[in-house]
Amino acid sequence: MVLGGPHPVIALAVVLLAAGSLSLLILAVLTAGAGRGTRERLRQYTDAAPDAAPDVAQAAVLRQRRLSTFRALDALLRNNPLAEAAGKELAAARVPLRVGEYFGLMLFCGVMGGCIALALTRSPVAAGTAVLIGALAPKIHVARRRSQRVKGCEDQLVDMLSLTSNSLRSGWSFVQALENVTKELPAPISDEIRQVLEEVSLGATAEDALMDLQKRIPSYDLELIVTAVLIQRRAGGNLAEMMDTIGHTIRERLKLLGEVRIITAEARMSMWLLALLPVCLFLIMSMLNPAYINPMIEDARGQLILVGAVVMELAGVFMLRRMANIQV
16 A cells, blocks of 8 residues: 655655765775785785785685675675575676675665665555565676676687687697687687686696686587587697587587577567567556556555566566577
8 A cells, every 4th residue: 555655855865875875885895905905905815824925825816716805794605505606697797796795786776776666655565676676686787797798708609719720720739829819809708718818827727717717608619619628638639620620510500590590580579579568558558547557556456466467477478488499
């Protein structure tokens, strides 16, 4: 049940509070490492002592990364499955946040979204919905960036294979071929290969660095490449020829995937039409006959019905997308 219209002063105060809190959060993140020396900043990422030898500090960098600037929160998040999954998402999306900061941002967006919705509507249902949407907003943004980055890397894998194969045939080593990839190809694949080389330069083996790359970029094509490189380094063989074969396989798979997308275009279009039809019908009815829609918006029972309709709508879209998403 709606408790009444929002008071302008309360609404303005909540908006200003949200803006000020967000500014303080951004300032705290940006100044977290300011004014510290190199050794002190290194301690944020490792458990090594500040006076440890350089090789010990480098090994600690490879072994683990601090999940939060606060030691208590870092200890709480350590060995946590949710924190580990969030760390992989942030690494794959190249978002410069620690896991603790990421969870804090989700909590901040949820609380501020609920406060603003409660001040504007005075409806607990709307406030609860705003809390859920605000908390999921950072996760949705990270997932979107991760998907775009994975898609960008997959589109560049064929060029990377061709360039690496030609470099190997020219007599270069595998590491030199990867360095050539970072110089000749644009982001995002060049950034990921550069991180592989940085890990190798810090003391990690090429096998471990490639396995970390596969974890950051969950791609079937990249898994084929990493598997081929690992087999060649352990059992021997012509790596250039193997990469040419994998490149041909990836090109044929992309060709088949394009044909499948053409065939399923009608099903995907039907999915979006069915998803948008209730929303468009609701908007049209609200403009033509507002008195017919207002009870559903103002009454608590109507608000619950709308929330349930939105949940079922999203579930239907998810199911239809899974049905139309054919893996090749």
